């Protein structure tokens with residue numbers, strides 16, 4: 599309701615399958631004066647990631663198909679706190695293009711947001727359905743816990759089929775957005791310009807002197823504030839999560855942190871590939887790219 603007027607005046611209802619029209623309307627939803635750093639982009643990217651990041655290769659459960667976050671079992675997972683905001687921002691787009699599934703809309707929103715914020719093109723294919731197969735509902739606890747270490751990161755991302763290099767590349771998403779005390783409990787942005795995609799996260803991770811800080815809620819994060827600036831000119835401190843710091847100290851992760859800090863093009867290329875793979879987890883396609891998951895046959899919304 600509240601966001602409807604942000605849609606561009608020329609945007610119109612579209613024919614089923616007109617993803618270009620949907621992309622345009624997602625892009626029109628990004629500009630949010632007064633919200634965070636003025637853009638819904640970061641939270642759209644996080645919505646896409648959390649919708650897909652529940653996947654388990656071994657049992658073929660979780661993943662973006664089904665858009666399970668609409669329901670309490672998944673949507674109410676404390677790990678997903680705050681993502682209701684992103685879903686609400688996207689509701690006018692869904693109203694305008696009712697033929698698109700939520701599962702496609704949320705993943706596409708991440709892809710469009712990334713691009714609009716200066717990031718790379720990510721290959722995206724449609725065809726996810728909103729049919730929720732109860733037997734494929736992911737249990738809670740499948741998303742990473744920022745308080746933990748390298749073993750935990752590997753356990754979570756290997757479960758989805760990612761390797762160490764892809765873990766580091768994907769973590770570069772923390773070039774965007776911020777921690778919110780009322781969502782995850784962490785506080786502040788990773789970089790100075792958190793609505794512009796870049797490899798700054800890796801540079802700062804390596805080059806700044808990060809100081810451990812325990813927040814009032816007991817969570818630990820790492821903090822940097824420019825010691826040269828006088829008290830009254832201090833900017834908001836930057837932060838790193840414990841899991842971000844691990845990328846710089848782990849012997850298999852850190853060479854990739856260095857490569858991505860030095861080579862923005864390599865980072866963009868690897869991020870695009872890994873993020874595209876993430877959004878496809880659990881989606882099965884034939885040679886034409888059409889989705890063949892059996893749950894789609896059972897009752898998904900097929901256009």
Ligand code: ZEM
Pocket residue numbers: 640641643644647680742743744745751768769771772774775776777778779781782783784839841873
């Ligand atoms: Zn994040 N992430 N993430 N992440 N993330 C947060 C915010 C954002 C972890 C994590 O605990 C957190 C990936 C990986 C991992 C984004 C994208 C991606 C926050 C702060 C936390 C605590 C949330 C808040 O308070 O609003 C951990 C432990 C990860 C393991 C490596 C991957 C992969 C991502 C995408 C590809 C983004 C864009 C944000 C910023 C959200 C916003 O609203 O500003």
